[in-house]
Amino acid sequence: MxxxxxxxxxxxxxxxxxxxxxxxxxxxxxxxxxxxxxxxxxxxxxxxxxxxxxxxxxxxxxxxxxxxxxxxxxxxxxxxxxxxxxxxxxxxxxxxxxxxxxxxxxxxxxxxxxxxxxxxxxxxxxxxxxxxxxxxxxxxxxxxxxxxxxxxxxxxxxxxxxxxxxxxxxxxxxxxxxxxxxxxxxxxxxxxxxxxxxxxxxxxxxxxxxxxxxxxxxxxxxxxxxxxxxxxxxxxxxxxxxxxxxxxxxxxxxxxxxxxxxxxxxxxxxxxxxxxxxxxxxxxxxxxxxxxxxxxxxxxxxxxxxxxxxxxxxxxxxxPKTTSLGNSEIGNIHCDGESNLYFTGIFNEVLLENCNNIKLENVYAQRIIMRNSSMTFDNLSVNNNEVSLELNDSKMTGNNAIFKGEIPLMLNESWIDIAGGYLIGKNNAVQTDGESKVYFSVSRAQTSQSIYSLHGEYDDEFERL
Missing domain, CATH: 3.40.50.1820 (Alpha/Beta hydrolase fold, catalytic domain)
Known part of the structure; x- marks a missing residue:
């Protein structure tokens, strides 16, 4: 063209x-x-x-x-x-x-x-x-x-x-x-x-x-x-x-x-x-x-x-239906090579490996890991003392998410599009390795140093383009 x-x-x-x-x-x-x-x-x-x-x-x-x-x-x-x-x-x-x-x-x-x-x-x-x-x-x-x-x-x-x-x-x-x-x-x-x-x-x-x-x-x-x-x-x-x-x-x-x-x-x-x-x-x-x-x-x-x-x-x-863990029983999700699945509820770990078109709605989790997978979401809350969300060679699109951890998001060779995100981390909101495409709309981040807007496309060093 x-x-x-x-x-x-x-x-x-x-x-x-x-x-x-x-x-x-x-x-x-x-x-x-x-x-x-x-x-x-x-x-x-x-x-x-x-x-x-x-x-x-x-x-x-x-x-x-x-x-x-x-x-x-x-x-x-x-x-x-x-x-x-x-x-x-x-x-x-x-x-x-x-x-x-x-x-x-x-x-x-x-x-x-x-x-x-x-x-x-x-x-x-x-x-x-x-x-x-x-x-x-x-x-x-x-x-x-x-x-x-x-x-x-x-x-x-x-x-x-x-x-x-x-x-x-x-x-x-x-x-x-x-x-x-x-x-x-x-x-x-x-x-x-x-x-x-x-x-x-x-x-x-x-x-x-x-x-x-x-x-x-x-x-x-x-x-x-x-x-x-x-x-x-x-x-x-x-x-x-x-x-x-x-x-x-x-x-x-x-x-x-x-x-x-x-x-x-x-x-x-x-x-x-x-x-x-x-x-x-x-x-x-x-x-x-x-x-x-x-x-x-x-x-x-x-x-x-x-x-x-x-x-x-x-x-x-x-x-929003997303709630805290409370006294609810905590389960796990392990998706391996499956497609077109829907999950809602409270989980300890969500692990997606070689899974496509996964939908999470009103989910509270302690950690999410994606490997060679694609996922969409509405109303997602992930709280972990270390890395809350880890993506490797994966694609994620969704609305309204709270990611809290020492490193809220860790990306490697991945593509994300988040509207209404709130990232709470110690020093950095996002850590990237390899080439990744990162889009935030009407989102914000909070670290020990400041609160700032996330609205734009960001490069591999998480610098706004």
Whole structure:
């Protein structure tokens, strides 16, 4: 494959992301009957920002933050009319989206979060508010909650895009299959684009991690500017979203947080929802069956029911099933040359030798050893005085893990992809021998010297690339 063809396919991945974001909404846009619409020229010095308010008579304020795409506030059209019956609703067109003016600044979730603070200060009627953010807006709302926790009583995160490490996220986009039976014109375009994206190899995707300033490359690349992102604000916001690291933020979100996700979301990996639910202390979690990336369009009634339940304080906190050893009987797993096995429970040692496609879910173990094996996991806790997890010529992918030991992870000629990991070690979180591929997303490590973020691709010396 030539270098130019590789970049075309990489950009195809980003194109499909935005195509999905806008396609679900495009045929369902209608005008919002709002009580008050303001184009505020004072929130930002150089940009007019559209603010829509409804339910003015109500005293408790709810702030809605939209995602990528041209719709802006229109993303919330069916939600606003529902919530306005009981709440004062504030919705904003972020700069460069909807009817707000473009802004020349490079807007990251951090900068957008500061804008939300200004909106809250000026328009909210209650001391604390509920913030509901979708996609890009969810990432912005998460950042806002970390910067201004005193201003929120609750946070609702809907299908938050990005979050995973750059090439891990692109690998998710490249692996998605659209199984819908719709054979309309737009559906055929979508499926054609997916056919291109699904041919992208892992080595091509991993090229993005070799670029020291990926966001600058994309912004200044002629292909992305002329064909992929003609709206520069969408481009800049998309890249800033992918580049933001939330690893150290999640444990700091102390207000009740509810997560809403579609089970068939092609843009926001369900891995992110699982990580949020596991690592945000007061999280609750609902999945909407068959919903894709914009559940407030395709499943409006169910979405509004969930939001009203959350606002009434009736959500149940998410509690992972992984527990401590306690007084339970401890067993062992020894898999030798087997495939497609599933394990859950409490174990002394898990030994996988020449085993493929092993699934661990809600497992507590004192040690895990893998040799020439592959394994996926959800909710894994390993606690050992020496090495907690040892991989030799093996592959492991999973979500939400706590590895505690003098050396939490020891790798040799192996490949790992962990989202929501927490590594607790004496001096080093990871020890590598031989060539290994190491990907961490929204993870963190704690040693006797410090606590630090793990979010990126790491080389054989466990230096971030």
């Amino acid at each position: 030539t270098k130019n063809n590789r970049w075309v396919k990489l950009f195809s991945i980003l194109f499909v992301q935005l195509f999905f974001l806008q396609l679900e909404a495009a045929s369902q846009i209608s005008a919002i009957k709002s009580e008050v619409e303001i184009f505020d020229k004072q929130l930002l010095k150089t940009t007019s920002v559209r603010i829509v308010q409804s339910g003015i008579k109500n005293n408790f304020s709810v702030l809605l933050v939209h995602g990528l795409g041209d719709n802006g506030v229109k993303d919330w059209r069916g939600v606003i009319s529902e919530l306005a019956q009981s709440y004062h609703v504030i919705a904003i067109d972020l700069p460069g989206f909807g009817q707000s003016e473009l802004n020349s600044e490079f807007y990251s979730p951090h900068q957008y979060a500061k804008l939300l603070h200004k909106v809250k200060q000026k328009y909210a009627k209650s001391k604390k508010i509920v913030v509901i953010g979708h996609s890009l807006g969810g990432a912005i709302s998460l950042k806002y909650a970390s910067l201004y926790p005193q201003e929120l009583s609750r946070l609702v995160l809907v299908s938050v895009a990005g979050v995973l490490q750059r090439s891990v996220y692109m690998r998710f986009l490249a692996s998605f299959n659209d199984n819908s039976k719709d054979n309309g014109f737009l559906s055929k375009i979508k499926k054609g684009a997916l056919n291109i994206v699904n041919t992208v190899s892992s080595s091509t995707i991993e090229m993005t991690d070799k670029l020291p300033h990926f966001e600058k490359f994309i912004v200044n690349n002629a292909l992305s500017k002329n064909y992929l992102f003609k709206n520069q604000q969408t481009l800049k916001s998309s890249i800033a979203l992918i580049e933001t690291d939330y690893s150290l933020i999640l444990p700091q979100i102390k207000m009740p947080t509810h997560i809403i996700w579609g089970t068939e979301d092609p843009v926001s990996s369900l891995r992110v929802a699982k990580v949020f639910a596991f690592h945000i202390p007061k999280a609750s979690f609902d999945m909407i069956k068959s919903a894709k990336h914009v559940p407030m369009f395709t499943h409006l009634k169910q979405f509004n029911q969930l939001v009203n339940k959350v606002l009434a304080g009736n959500a149940t906190y998410y509690k």
